Amino acid sequence: MDGDYVIGGVFSIHNYIHTVKHNYTTMPEPLRCTGSIDTRELRLSRAMVFAVEEINNSSKLLPGIRLGYQIHDSCASVVMAVHVAFQLSNGLDPVFYTGDNCSQSGTVMAVVGESGSTPSISMSRAIGPFNIPQVSHFATCACLSNKQEYPSFFRTIPSDQFQADALAKLVKHFGWTWVGAVRSDSDYGNNGMASFLDAAHKEGICVEYSESFYRTHPRTRIQRVADVIRRSTAMVVVAFAASGDMRILLEELSREPSPPRQWIGSEAWVSDPEMLRFTLCTGAIGFGIQQSVIPGLRDFLLDLPPTKVANSPVLTEFWEHAFNCRLGKTTDERLCDGTEDITTLQSPYTDTSQLRITNMVYKAVYAIAHAIHNAVCQKTKSTTHCDKLTRIESKQILAQLKKVNFSQNGYDVSFDANGDPVAKYELVNWQKSKSGSIELVTVGLYDASLPVGQEFHINKNLTWVEDSTQVPSSVCSDSCPPGTRKVLQKGKPICCYDCIPCPEGEISNATDSPDCFPCPKEFWPNAERNICFPKPVEFLSYNEVLGIILAAFSVGGACLAVITAAVFFRHRTSPVVRANNSELSFLLLFSLTLCFLCALTFIGTPSEWSCMLRHTAFGITFVLCISCVLGKTIVVLMAFKATLPGSNVMKWFGPPQQRMTVVSFTFIQVLICTIWLVLRPPFPMKNLTIYKERIILECALGSAVGFWAVLGYIGLLAVFCFVLAVLARKLPDNFNEAKLITFSMLIFCAVWITFIPAYVSSPGKFTVAVEIFAILASSFGLILCIFAPKCFIILFKPEKNTKKHLMNKNQY
Structure with a gap:
């Protein structure tokens, strides 16, 4: 349709272009489209016609000016699209018209189309140098936003x-x-x-x-x-x-x-x-x-009287294909008799329930019309005057299109710097x-x-x-739960991975964690390795079976020592008690009581005072104990020497000397312990190295030298005592304790020799248990070996508790 200003339109009404093999002996056939009609594209082209006619009937937009159009079928082909672009640029009129109702120029003011991105790119490159604006309704390629390559391209559809x-x-x-x-x-x-x-x-x-x-x-x-x-x-x-x-x-x-x-x-x-x-x-x-509503469009699309259909080859093809008949042709096929009702046709052409791209065409035509309006119309206070004789060029329309900003049927139309809409x-x-x-x-x-x-x-x-109503799953690998980490599968994308459990002592508390991280020092993961819990604190407690048993033996041993002391005190005038140096015996029983009780300091929560007390009390009481045994052994030896003619050795080792010996030996241990406590005393510590999953609360030695000095001094006295007892074991007197002391020292030394490797190798709270066991075993060894035979005679064999029996050469 001709008009004062003509708008071009390009749509892919057919899907294919007819291809021929050229023999180069005759003129090639004209390009033509083939295949079935795309009825949606036909609707888009008719929507352009509707918009043009609506504008021509408008009194606000381009009043007194009639728009014309040239609509072409590009059949979705780049070749045909470029061919059409040159036709629109050059004009199709074979002669010049001199009447008023003709276009100002052979070229179109602007082009609506194409539907595809590739044909639109080719068209834009063809008509761009001529500054002919192109407004596409369906070309969405992001590349077309490049204004350096496509300076005259606009679109009403988003990129x-x-x-x-x-x-x-x-x-x-x-x-x-x-x-x-x-x-x-x-x-x-x-x-x-x-x-x-x-x-x-x-x-x-x-x-x-x-x-x-x-x-x-x-x-x-x-x-x-x-x-x-x-x-x-x-x-x-x-x-x-x-x-x-x-x-x-x-x-x-x-x-x-x-x-x-x-x-x-x-x-x-x-x-x-x-x-x-x-x-x-x-x-x-x-x-x-977005869906849209275009008032009057459906009636326009359905308004296809036979004369209009017959005058348009495209509409004729559409009608014949839709109703499976032929219009005005003498063929064997059924003729279209005029009774066909297009309103009953189920086709995208007649379906206006969801107008989407159609509205893009509608807005494109109006955008071009507004650009022409701004170029040729002058607005006064009351009216708008448009001069259809104003000669304008396409580059003016291009400049006006960049400024377009209006609303039509409630739809906003504007272009950004790249020619794109919102x-x-x-x-x-x-x-x-x-x-x-x-x-x-x-x-x-x-x-x-x-x-x-x-x-x-x-x-x-x-x-x-x-x-389905459930969202389907589409993952290469299922999400890694907390407690695991992702390890990528070799040669596959990052979404393909294996879930590896976190290493010992580490957790991951998030889904799909790429790494595990270690718990703080005093924390440890749960079984699922997704939470760090405080490590349980472990020490030898009175509430556990081992602690109760050791405490019971400790108290029992102390009670045994007290009972033995009571028996000795009750029979202190008896020959057995008197013959075995009762003063040292009572002092020995006292020290054994302390030895048994000091084992209790090793049980319970370690504290600064308990750590210092347990090692020093143990060292001092044991030295006191060994000193008493040593004193008794020396007394036995001195007593034997005193029986020899002319010997007065006992006056050099009487009770005062015995007391001084015990005090001196004990004082040396007190001195060692004092130096230890002053310089580097034992202290409570949390041992995090023995067990990774729990904390051992124990007493650190402070100074290992101090600890082994205490033990070494005890061992030295024990060995010395053992040697003396061995020397005196064959003395003939019945009151001779040397055999009993030898046996007790043998047990004592055996216990503490085996204690050293057991102490070093025992983990955690068992180190303390080994130390308590050594204390109790050696203490029980002493009290049973030295005092049990005497108590047996006092309590169950009173007939042997006489001076006459003691002086008898037979062994008791």
């Missing part, structure tokens, strides 16, 4: 960069980290998928495979892509493809049963009503352009209706203009693959 980011966030939102990817082998698919893969990588999503295909590829190529999808382990498939390409792939997948897949679709196919016939994609989700999408879901058919349901919104983290909003329940 795929926004959609790719939104798809990656959608996949991340549902916890899918292992997806497959298929794309159209075109600028739309390749650039869109590249943007998605980049955004997915930032979100930590891994792609198992990425396959490309195109509708014109051989079937073997399509089959290979379908087989990759069937064999894959990824449950989710992201498809960034044009509607025509996706139809070919889904038809191939429909031929052979395929495992269920959750499809995530780009806007080009997931919101196309014609694609809803593929039931294998039930539950598919993706982004679509990105807004609806989240759509393929859901099965009550009738069993699949319908497109809007379940959420995405607005790229909102702050980060607030762009995405789901407001309805979704249906998933196989009509």
Whole structure:
């Protein structure tokens, strides 16, 4: 249709271009489209006509000016799109018109289209140098935002960069980290998928495979892509493809049963009503352009009287294909008789329930009209005057398009510096209706203009693959629970990993933790290794069986020593008691009582005082004990010497000397202990090295030299006493204790010799138990060997407790 200013339109009404083999002997045939009509694209082209006519009937926009249009079919071909672009640039009129109702120039003011990104790129490069603005309604490739390469390109549909980011966030939102990817082998698919893969990588999503295909590829190529999808382990498939390409792939997948897949679709196919016939994609989700309402459009689309259909080859082809008849042709096929009712036709052409891309065409036409209006119209106080004779060039329209900002039917239209609109999408879901058919349901919104983290909003329940209500899982490896860490599988993406339990002493308290970290020194992991608990503190306690047994023996030994002392005191005048140096015996029993009781200081919670007391008390009492035994041994030897004629040795080792000997030997040990306590005393400490999982509360020696000096001094006295007792063991007198002392010292030395390796090798609280056992064993050895025979005579053999019997040469 001619007019004062002409707008071009390019749509992919057919899907294929007719190809011929040139023989180079005749002129090549003109380019022509073939295949069936894409009725949605036909609706888009008719929506452009509707918008132009609506503008021509408007009194506010371009009053008194009539717009014309030239609409071409590019058949989704780059070759045809470039051919059409040159036609629109050069003009088609074979002669010049001189009437008023003709366009000012042979060229169009601007072009609406194309529907695909690749043809749009080719067109923009062809008409860009002539400054002819191009406003696309469906070319979404992010590459077209580059104003250095495409300075005259605008679009009313958002760039795929926004959609790719939104798809990656959608996949991340549902916890899918292992997806497959298929794309159209075109600028739309390749650039869109590249943007998605980049955004997915930032979100930590891994792609198992990425396959490309195109509708014109051989079937073997399509089959290979379908087989990759069937064999894959990824449950989710992201498809960034044009509607025509996706139809070919889904038809191939429909031929052979395929495992269920959750499809995530780009806007080009997931919101196309014609694609809803593929039931294998039930539950598919993706982004679509917002739905819209265009008043009067449906009536315009259905207003196809026979004369209008007959005058348009495209409408004629559509009518004949839709009703399976022929218009005005004498053929064997059924003739169209005029009774066909287009309102009963189920076709994307007549379906205006979900106008999405149609509104993009509508806004593109209005954007161009507003740019022309701003270039040729002058607004006064009361009216707007437009001069249709004003000669304008396309570059003026280009400049005005950059400034366009208006609202039409409630839809805002403006372009940023890259020629892009504000990105807004609806989240759509393929859901099965009550009738069993699949319908497109809007379940959420995405607005790229909102702050980060607030762009995405789901407001309805979704249906998933196989009509499930549960979100499907699509991961290469299940999440690693707390207590484990991720270890990447060699040669596989980062989403494929093994879950390795944390090493001993380390935990991880988060899902999918890449590392385990050690617990603090005084903490230890639980069995699941996800929490650090305080280590249990362990020491020899009165509450445990071992502590109770040792305490019982300790108290029992002390009681035995007291009872023995009581027996000796009760019979202190008896020959047995008097003959065995009663003073040293009582002092020995006293020291043994202290030896038994000092074992109690080793039981219970170690403290500063108990640590210092237990070692010093043990050292001093044992030296006191050994000193008494040593004194008794010397007395035996001296007594034997005193029986020899002319010997007066006993006067040199009487009671005062015996006391001095005991005090002197004991004082040396007191001195050693004092130096030890002053310089480096024992102290309580938490031993974290013996057991990793628990703390041993023990007394550190402070100075190992001090400890072994105390033990060494005790051992020295014991050995000295043992030697003297051995020397005196064969003395003939009945009161001779040397044999008993020898045996007791033998037990004493044996206990403490075996104590040393046991003490060094025993872990934790058993070190203390070994020390207590050595104290008790040696103490019981002394009291039983030295005093038990005497008590037996006193209590059970009183007839032997006489001086006459003691002086008898027979052994008692």
